[in-house]
Amino acid sequence: MAAEPVWSVDPRTGKPREQVAVEATADEVDRAVRAAAATREALADRTVRAALLRTAADLLDEAGPHVIEAADAETALGPARLTGELARTTAQLRSFADVVDEGSFLDIRIDLPDPTTTPPRPDLRRWKIPLGVVAVYAASNFPLAFSVPGGDTASALAAGCPVVVKAHPDHPATSELAASLLRRAAAKVGLPEDVVVLVHGFDAGVELVRHPLVAAAGFTGSIRGGRALFDAAAVRPVPIPFHGELGSLNPVVITGAAAEERAGEIGAGLAASMTMGQGQFCTKPGFVLAPSGEAGDRFVSALTDAVSETEPGVMLDHRMRGSFLTGTFERAELPGVTAPVMPGPGGPHTVNAGFLTVDAGALVKGEHDTLLEECFGPVTVVARYDSQEQITAVLSRLPGNLTATLQMAEEDPDAAALLAELTPLAGRVLVNGWPTGVAVAGAQHHGGPYPATTSTSTSVGATSIERWLRPVTYQSTPQHLLPPELRDDNPLGLPRR
Structure with missing residues (x-):
């Protein structure tokens, strides 16, 4: 042959x-x-x-x-x-x-x-x-x-x-x-x-x-x-x-105090990180726990504005583009999922960035497990939580990750407990940063629990x-x-x- x-x-x-x-x-x-x-x-x-x-x-x-x-x-x-x-x-x-x-x-x-x-x-x-x-x-x-x-x-x-x-x-x-x-x-x-x-x-x-x-x-x-x-x-x-x-979902937890303090900054930072390289970084933040309520709404609004301003982009190949379009469509069709900015085709060879939202309670109940799987490309899922118990319940269902990020306020009563909950999930734990970008240094760790x-x-x-x-x-x-x-x-x- x-x-x-x-x-x-x-x-x-x-x-x-x-x-x-x-x-x-x-x-x-x-x-x-x-x-x-x-x-x-x-x-x-x-x-x-x-x-x-x-x-x-x-x-x-x-x-x-x-x-x-x-x-x-x-x-x-x-x-x-x-x-x-x-x-x-x-x-x-x-x-x-x-x-x-x-x-x-x-x-x-x-x-x-x-x-x-x-x-x-x-x-x-x-x-x-x-x-x-x-x-x-x-x-x-x-x-x-x-x-x-x-x-x-x-x-x-x-x-x-x-x-x-x-x-x-x-x-x-x-x-x-x-x-x-x-x-x-x-x-x-x-x-x-x-x-x-x-x-x-x-x-x-x-x-x-x-x-x-x-x-x-x-x-x-x-x-x-x-x-x-x-x-x-x-x-x-x-x-x-x-x-x-x-593979890695790279979860982000935004505390209520952090959303109150700098909702707009966090929304813009997340948009930049999740769309970097057309969302094709292994450290893309693909899942976010954000508070419900007015401060969380301001974060979602800032994220909407920033993602809406991104230009359509070309993915690495058409097979990945097809998987991205199929994956985002399937997730957006799930009951209770909304798309403030719908990810999808931007043209014959490009894609548009977007993000989806869902009530964290649905994930606690074991619904929509697909939302807890990596989707390669410029999309992230924002789960809105009502309590610390919901955060804990959702985090307990996540697989191993390369990174986990905590967005916290300067004086944040929830920070220590959340940092302790994120540590078993990932090989690199960030505070008030974004996981895209991996410094080549002696203290760096780019790995994590399976399947990362x-x-x-x-x-x-x-x-x-x-x-x-x-x-x-x-x-x-x-x-x-x-x-x-x-x-x-x-x-x-x-x-x-």
């Missing part, structure tokens, strides 16, 4: 632009993984790994105009947004180079022997080593920062793991360009180009997670797709870690490197046999405990 072509498609028109590649066969996936695995020894040198990451960042910056043009043609995200995303992507690469140089990610711990303890303690030296080949599944909504040159790839290379990336079908040309730059960076620093390999195709993604030489996987995408791959990773003869970011993610790890920030490492302890091992990182004289000057 002939390999299926991979086309680059213009989301502004729905028309194919060019054939970029062909879908990888099972044999081609096997060769890709084996080629990547053969580079593990070359990646062992931390100095070279850091140089690879910095060189990749430099080459992406140099090719910036071409990268942005390619990504915009396939995603319609716009040059301004993509310029920022490219800067974030190269900053991530350089940040992980610094992590590699600094060395604390190795988590070196040394316990010297002590015969006086019970039981006697031998000489123990622990550090972390790379797992092996990492499969990376690129995201649709971030063609750079969560795709071929993104955080999963950067952190895996920093850990010393070669990468095989399954390109997202929404931006194959951008993926090819980014992969070529990463491979060129490898060659420039003296590494084999196959430290990064790119494959295309749905079947290739399934073959990848099943391959015996793949040691871990990172995924950003839908619950359905991510769960299928997670299950495949778990039923392998040798199961592997699968770090999947799947399939593990407790983060996919953003320095600690995301931990996903691709495993600890090993050497016991009573002669100095000359120890890795230099664990020897008494610490010749590499690494931090250790």
Whole structure:
């Protein structure tokens, strides 16, 4: 059977632009993984790994105009947004180079022997080593920062793991360009180009997670797709870690005092956050608990005004556009649901942002569970509550999330209790902010309880490197046999405990 072509498609028109590649066969996936695995020894040198990451960042910056043009043609995200995303992507690469140089990610711990303890303690030296080949599944909504040159790839290379990336079908040309730059960076620093390999195709993604030489996987995408791959990773003869970011509602609770204090500001802020990137951020606030009464009415009025002023926009592809239109129509048709601004088609290829409202009491009764599911695109649901008990009851029905936000007043008697209720729901809890925008920082956590993610790890920030490492302890091992990182004289000057 002939390999299926991979086309680059213009989301502004729905028309194919060019054939970029062909879908990888099972044999081609096997060769890709084996080629990547053969580079593990070359990646062992931390100095070279850091140089690879910095060189990749430099080459992406140099090719910036071409990268942005390619990504915009396939995603319609716009040059301004993509310029920022490219800067974030190269900053991530350089940040992980610094992590590699600094060395604390190795988590070196040394316990010297002590015969006086019970039981006697031998000489123990622990550090972390790379797992092996990492499969990376690129995201649709971030063609750079969560795709071929993104955080999963950067952190895996920093850990010393070669990468095989399954390109997202929404931006194959951008993926090819980014992969070529990463491979060129490898060659420039003296590494084999196959430290990064790119494959295309749905079947290739399934073959990848099943391959015996793949040691871990990172995924950003839908619950359905991510769960299928997670299950495949778990039923392998040798199961592997699968770090999947799947979906998130990102609830927001607005206290009565906050609505009294700044209803207009909160309404405008929510509108900006939920429509950012056409509502295609994984951290979009998709569900809001707002008070009933006059202050809540003012918030809804401000939200109505702000959302009504947004222009129609193009989504990442026509399949997502269709799902958005179907999902919003089904939700708007539910009994008791109103649409102050009806989301829907803005033209043949665009959508209009909107939001829906419902009485929180209906959700407490277990009605309209669809409203508690993520709808990808520029829409949010506002549930009006009458009491703190209703807030608690609704929050108890929510799944795990990437974020949870509390909008509170300066002196707010309900804040402490609500913050405690939101904390178990999410990996990042915000106060008086909006969840769109994820800073790349050491203290960042981009993950959360299932189905937000399939593990407790983060996919953003320095600690995301931990996903691709495993600890090993050497016991009573002669100095000359120890890795230099664990020897008494610490010749590499690494931090250790």
